[in-house]
Amino acid sequence: MQEILKGFDFIGWKIGLNYKRDNIFRTKFGGVITILSILSISLLFFNNVSFYYYLVNNKQLKETVHVNSFKTYNFKPDPIYLDKNNFMFAISIDQENFINNPYYQIQLQKRKYYKNEQNQQIKLKEFIKLEPCTKEHWQDVNSQYLNYTDIFIQNNINKYLCPQKMQNFTLEGSYSADIFQFLKLSVIKCQNNTLQATSTWNPICKSQDEINQFNKQREIKMSLLFPNFVINPTKPIDYVTSFLNDDIYFYIKPEMRYSSINIYLGEHQIETDNSMLPIKSIIKQKFVKYNPNSLREQQIPGDYDQIADIYLHRDQYTDYTKRNFQKLDELVSYLGGFFQAAIIIIALIIKQYNEYVYGIDLANKLYDIDLGGKQKKNEKKREFQKISNQIQTLSINKQIKIENNQTPQTKNQQYLQEFDEELQQIIDKDELLQLNYEYLFYKLTCGKLFNTKRVKLIEKAIQFVQEDLDVFLIIEKLKEVEKLKKLLLNKQQLILFNFFPKPIIKVKQEEIIPSRISMSRDQVHLASPQRSTLRPNQKKKKKIGKFTNKYKKYGIVLKAVCKLKKKKNSSEQNNSQYYKKLYEAYEQVSEQENQEYYCILLIFLSFKIVQIESLSICQEMILKVYFRKEKSIIYLLIKIFLFYFQQKIVQK
Structure with missing residues (x-):
């Protein structure tokens, strides 16, 4: 009986996903066009209604006659x-x-x-x-x-x-x-x-x-x-x-x-x-x-x-x-038809524009964009060659000094301030895709004009997003997770895993484990009205260059793990807490010598780090893992890692 009653509910709530805590993707362009459309339609409506009222009250004056x-x-x-x-x-x-x-x-x-x-x-x-x-x-x-x-x-x-x-x-x-x-x-x-x-x-x-x-x-x-x-x-x-x-x-x-x-x-x-x-x-x-x-x-x-x-x-x-x-109902019908046609046209324009912006915005969050030129490729190649030479030297001489872990609290406040400035420089160098007039004209001309490199990159990024959002691909990846569970866990562990308690929602604010998504969200909500762009002078650059290798690693790891794209309005105090927690987690993971899973995690972290401008942290990490697990499977993974990126840089 309950199911039959449910069948008569034609006003049910549609279930769907959301993005950025909203089930509809909106843009400023769509908002501006919507406001202008509402104003134009309202003006047209009131003009017609007022003129109609004038005609009704002036019997000698009639405008539209149907014959x-x-x-x-x-x-x-x-x-x-x-x-x-x-x-x-x-x-x-x-x-x-x-x-x-x-x-x-x-x-x-x-x-x-x-x-x-x-x-x-x-x-x-x-x-x-x-x-x-x-x-x-x-x-x-x-x-x-x-x-x-x-x-x-x-x-x-x-x-x-x-x-x-x-x-x-x-x-x-x-x-x-x-x-x-x-x-x-x-x-x-x-x-x-x-x-x-x-x-x-x-x-x-x-x-x-x-x-x-x-x-x-x-x-x-x-x-x-x-x-x-x-x-x-x-x-x-x-x-x-x-x-x-x-x-x-x-x-x-x-x-x-x-x-x-x-x-x-x-x-x-x-x-x-x-x-x-x-x-x-x-x-x-x-x-x-x-x-x-x-x-x-x-x-x-x-x-x-x-x-x-x-x-x-x-x-x-x-x-x-x-x-x-012309009667009042005909006027309303005429205006309704006109408004409906205008709304359909405007909706198609805004929908297409929002689709492009949504694809580009999602691509910026999911992928790193390579917009660089010849100079960046040469720098990456030189950095990689430097790492390769140092690893070859290690096969002869394995005695190397590893710095002791030091927490950011033991550093001087001046170093922390200088680190924030360098970190901001790294963030400002991020390359993001943006919707520009070239791409719009490219679409309007069906790909005949403005077929530039940046336009091709936008097309490719949107294509990647569409492929990743394919429901078949998502379900396939979920099945792969199930396969990994069966592969890594035995029967008893699987039973315990399946009965994990559900997350508890409390009024009291609990500690949130830092992640790329949580940091991105908090920076949006805690954004300050204005933030000046850092442009350090020559002396400041020299001063920053005196950082210890440990703080160098800290800044670059943050960039690799949590790209801050267009976060110029973020709260500096909130960012410092995320940086501290992230670096502490990195230090603890790097000290787990007996856990191969943790070492593999560091290897995959290095895969991310190699793609950025500075590769010093990658060098230090690989050296650590190389000495700790030289004869294990991790050594083989390092070799595969180096060979993979050597081929990738040569291709570029």
């Missing part, structure tokens, strides 16, 4: 209703005094065709009286978009005929539809009896001779005026523009041809969501709109009583536009 426009075709479109608020038209024949003394008269019919139950088409006709246009005809037409009173004066619309005020019309369907409604304007020969019957201002027709003379001179121009719209849905405000459409005109030739003009008026429906909050505030608008491509004209030669007919139909195409402004 979805489309056109549909319908065999039976919705009817268009024309009234004094959305439509008016004016028609005229180009002649002098058309209103009172016309050559031809114009009739307006409202027609409706529909099919009964027997599928027979029924036609209804209704004549609508026309009258001279006045300002009152146009004052209510789309008044919120355009003042047609001024347009009326500019275009002399008082010379046109308009439908009677308060007339309503319906445009619906097509000829083959069940219901078909349209308007018909007919140009016919002027007759006083019919003209006066359909007119309210008592016009008088021209005489027949005048009409005949008028027809011979030229073609007759007819003009039709009505309001139209231009819609720009992407504009936040004032997206509807109304104007007087005056580009519809055509020529008729009485007694020679008949003209039929079909004009299709469409509808544009706009649905606008004015709310900028997640709730909707829909406003629907409908506009009667004329498309210049929606005019069809036909001419039939012949002499007809009807000179021309103009039909106003319902266009079967309908335009739809849906508009909405």
Whole structure:
């Protein structure tokens, strides 16, 4: 049951390793980039939110509009209703005094065709009286978009005929539809009896001779005026523009041809969501709109009583536009997507940078870096040759004086101070790998540029770290430790070893055995704010050179066993305690003449010491071991050791 309950825990703690007492490797570069990113993102967020708040509180100002426009075709479109608020038209024949003394008269019919139950088409006709246009005809037409009173004066619309005020019309369907409604304007020969019957201002027709003379001179121009719209849905405000459409005109030739003009008026429906909050505030608008491509004209030669007919139909195409402004949730979504993309890019950069720094930092702690040139190699070769010559001399003369062990407490305080100065000189000579611009450009160019020696060394160090962190290699080394336990311990010792007590955690601080790791950690935590770099003058160097060989050994052993890399801010008092304990341990180990394990430990310590600048401690140690165990296996190990390093130096 407990295991089943554990299976439902999806917030479990992930188990992992840590480095420098932290389970995440962090760098100053990553911290700076993160702070700058947070500041930039916060600034962008507050700017957008403040501007959004300004838009919400200023309804006349909207910035971002999302528009979805489309056109549909319908065999039976919705009817268009024309009234004094959305439509008016004016028609005229180009002649002098058309209103009172016309050559031809114009009739307006409202027609409706529909099919009964027997599928027979029924036609209804209704004549609508026309009258001279006045300002009152146009004052209510789309008044919120355009003042047609001024347009009326500019275009002399008082010379046109308009439908009677308060007339309503319906445009619906097509000829083959069940219901078909349209308007018909007919140009016919002027007759006083019919003209006066359909007119309210008592016009008088021209005489027949005048009409005949008028027809011979030229073609007759007819003009039709009505309001139209231009819609720009992407504009936040004032997206509807109304104007007087005056580009519809055509020529008729009485007694020679008949003209039929079909004009299709469409509808544009706009649905606008004015709310900028997640709730909707829909406003629907409908506009009667004329498309210049929606005019069809036909001419039939012949002499007809009807000179021309103009039909106003319902266009079967309908335009739809849906508009909405950017809402708060869309703004948050937009910013969230932008922030997520920015965070991913920044995280990739910081991750890659931290990976390089982590590899280099770990390499500096695990390995000694050889950045030296030709001079260092020659010095090492001369030192090694010196040791080799002295060992050869020992085979003839084995009497050599070995200094008695002396603790650092018996030395003069002045010598201790001078030793610290020399030790600092040794530490300052440490060579460390550092991430530089060359390596970054080397990676950015995929290894094409800046392929220098230092860059190659960094690549190799990171490769070594990756190999050492391989889980297979780690497990294999653990297995080797188990093999060593079985090799070095008998069955009874193994049983005792396996039942070693666990480490006890106490509140009281216990004595810590010095090590490379503990010293490195304490130097980080006890670092002082500033520490000057030692630059001894010529006299001080001579004074330091008078150290005894024992203190020389002390400083170089410390360098070999515990490399202090970039510890310029360490506590000097804390370091002295570590140096004292380390040297005392070294002296005690070196005195254990009857323990071959201790001698082997010293041999491996010498392997480390040979790699540094001064080799005097290596010389003394090898001489001691050589005399104490000349005929043992240690003598063979010394020979192997000398041969190994002779080959290594020759290779360099």
